[in-house]
Amino acid sequence: MIKFGPSGNCESFYAEGFSHTEESAGFVKKRGLDCFEYSFGRGVRMSEDKAISIGEAFAEAGVEISVHAPYFINFANPDDEMAAKSYGYVLDSAKMVKLMGGKRVVFHPAAQGKVSREEAVALTEERLKILRDYIYLNDMQDLIFCPETMGKLAQIGTLDEVVRFCKIDPVYTPCVDFGHINAREQGSLRTVEDYKTRLQYMIDELGYERVKHFHVHFSKIMYSAKGEVKHLTFKDEVYGPEFAPLAIALKELALEPYIVSESAGKQAEEAEEMKKIYFGA
Numbered sequence: 001m002i003k004f005g006p007s008g009n010c011e012s013f014y015a016e017g018f019s020h021t022e023e024s025a026g027f028v029k030k031r032g033l034d035c036f037e038y039s040f041g042r043g044v045r046m047s048e049d050k051a052i053s054i055g056e057a058f059a060e061a062g063v064e065i066s067v068h069a070p071y072f073i074n075f076a077n078p079d080d081e082m083a084a085k086s087y088g089y090v091l092d093s094a095k096m097v098k099l100m101g102g103k104r105v106v107f108h109p110a111a112q113g114k115v116s117r118e119e120a121v122a123l124t125e126e127r128l129k130i131l132r133d134y135i136y137l138n139d140m141q142d143l144i145f146c147p148e149t150m151g152k153l154a155q156i157g158t159l160d161e162v163v164r165f166c167k168i169d170p171v172y173t174p175c176v177d178f179g180h181i182n183a184r185e186q187g188s189l190r191t192v193e194d195y196k197t198r199l200q201y202m203i204d205e206l207g208y209e210r211v212k213h214f215h216v217h218f219s220k221i222m223y224s225a226k227g228e229v230k231h232l233t234f235k236d237e238v239y240g241p242e243f244a245p246l247a248i249a250l251k252e253l254a255l256e257p258y259i260v261s262e263s264a265g266k267q268a269e270e271a272e273e274m275k276k277i278y279f280g281a
Helices: 011-015 021-030 048-061 080-099 116-139 159-166 178-184 192-206 207-212 245-252 267-280
Strands: 005-007 036-040 063-067 104-107 144-147 175-177 216-217 223-224 228-230 258-261
Touching: 005 021, 005 048, 005 228, 005 267, 011 021, 011 267, 021 036, 021 048, 036 258, 048 063, 048 080, 063 080, 063 258, 080 104, 080 116, 104 216, 116 144, 144 159, 159 175, 159 192, 175 178, 178 216, 178 223, 192 207, 192 245, 258 267
Parallel strands: 005 036, 005 258, 036 063, 063 104, 104 144, 175 216, 216 258
Antiparallel strands: 223 228
């Protein structure tokens, strides 16, 4: 079943007097939402007891939880020692999501750096093969690891690159950030067909079953010639993308992803709006 929810806590969560992640479960459930993404963006600094406590709250509310691994992961780093830290960031995030009762770990693949694009992509691919081995060694193959499409030209993470990485092993499933794709490609996502072309590409390359419940990040994003600048809300009328054409494309292709709103400060409200658009489409 398709799921909708916020990335982290929105402004209204704090405005209503809440402060603890355990409270996010009820906050999200009350709004008719189905999932929530917890971010370890600045590092995995959480006790096991806290992770279990969060997991209990989300289990009680019947809301699925996922996590975003630290933002500074870079599997194209030429320094093997620094790359080793990236393995740790993903595996530590996976350990925590397991304690929380979740199954999905989203991560940024890499930055291009000073080497050629193909060199950076090839190195990332080799490192993700090593990460796959660590995943199996740690008995985490029941989790879903989601390399994300990225919004800046200097980052590794075009849709083609993410699909290439996911071909390594079934433990990998794409996290498609449609705002990132739209920013990277200077406003490329406008019509139902624009979305369907990309979704069908994933199905053709990875198979329908792999793609059916893929991971989605969605928000409008301001962009420049270099790609992503900053996240916006649905009120913005200059930048895209719009969600309604994606909702139609998902229905036509019978896909039921896990959709996370990353709108600036309005994550829960705009997750609600996306759910209404989808079920009204």
